[in-house]
Amino acid sequence: METIYVILITTIKTIIYFGVLMLHVAYATYAERKIIGHIQLRLGPMVVGPHGLLQPIADVVKLIFKEDIIPYNVDRKIFTIAPLISLTAALSTFAVIPVSENWLISNVNVGILYVLGIAGIGTYGIIFAGWASNSKYAFLGSLRSAAQMISYEVALAMSLVGVILMAESFNLTEIVNKQLEYSYGMFLIPQFLGYFVFIVAMLAETNRVPFDLPEAETELVAGYFVEYSGIRFSLFYLAEYLAMFCMSALATICFWGGWTVPPFLLTIFPFLGIIPGIIWFLIKVYFHMFLFFWIRGTLPRYRYDQLMSIGWKVLLPLALLNIVLTSIIKYYW
């Protein structure tokens, strides 16, 4: 009886959560084009609807109606399943991500491990896509992407060890609550080194500029999804944006105090407490999304050898240094 109740409640919650999430993803693509447009002194999408506001909907309709081309020499089974793996991995990470105090699907006690583990599965989708496509561009793109993602996954995972040391928990809700015990209310301040490593690794993990070598339009056309078209292509696209939201949410929860307001700010401006937690959470997530777009509008792409040496020779030692420093400070505190 209770099992049925849990199933029912979770299904309803998930559908609402995913509905809102999909809307966010759709408008993130719009925001990206608009923001980058304005950075480059263009207007961005303007035609569909007022200020191009209906552009994402037009895009979705277009992608659904597009022809699905499967080249004759691909490995059909893997080619078909690859976008599904990417999407599933990207979507299921949100099962444990709390949006506010009481708004989450499941309060799993190993939240961080789950998010990192499931996000890592997304790499399989990319490798499968590149391998099954049997096209040189796709293959090179997927090789690069796989090497890049596993390289930066180490730095990403290690940058979070500092947070776990301070929070003494894997549970994302507990990590947020632990940050309230400090007057500054966020781990960003003691963990600035970890935050820096996390932000750089997050850009590389989601294959964004300046680490978008797997897609590198000028040399690899589109990287691992060269051969994909129509709805399959849009599933990869969706997965990329979902991963961006997932990483933004993780950065918000682990470093920015999630849905809480820093206590010192509350004592100065008591009226900030009226604003519901979910708004704070969304503002912080939007900031990180903006950061993605801002960096895309600002920085050129790295070369592959630079990418690898940044990951292994700079970020990894920095993350280790952060762990060592945090553990020493934690010992004497």
Add this chain to the structure above:
Amino acid sequence: MGPENLLRDRYLPVLIVIVISIIIGLVMFLISGFLRTKRHYTLKLTPYECGISSTGYTGDRFNVKFYIVAIAFVIFDVETVFLYPWAIVYKKIGFFALLEMYLFIFILLIGYIYAIGKNIFNWRRD
């Protein structure tokens, strides 16, 4: 609600979310399958290669460095796997945990320095 059941209350929802994610992907395939155009011909179905006809098998050979990076990844990922539970119980165990983990990181650091000396992370040919 009765007493809390960890498996049912915490992990069953996660499974449901994963299943729903798969269903969402499949439904999108299905909707598109009904609506999209299907006009295939041989030339359209050739693999993309900037207009030149493709030769040879793709997955033949690639740079061995990708393998070496993958091996390095396994080593450091296992290190992370050890660091995570250590970070949780660090405060409870205290000084011993500190010493133990530094020893562990130090041993790995030797391997790391060796890897750098072997130019594993250097992709330029010079």
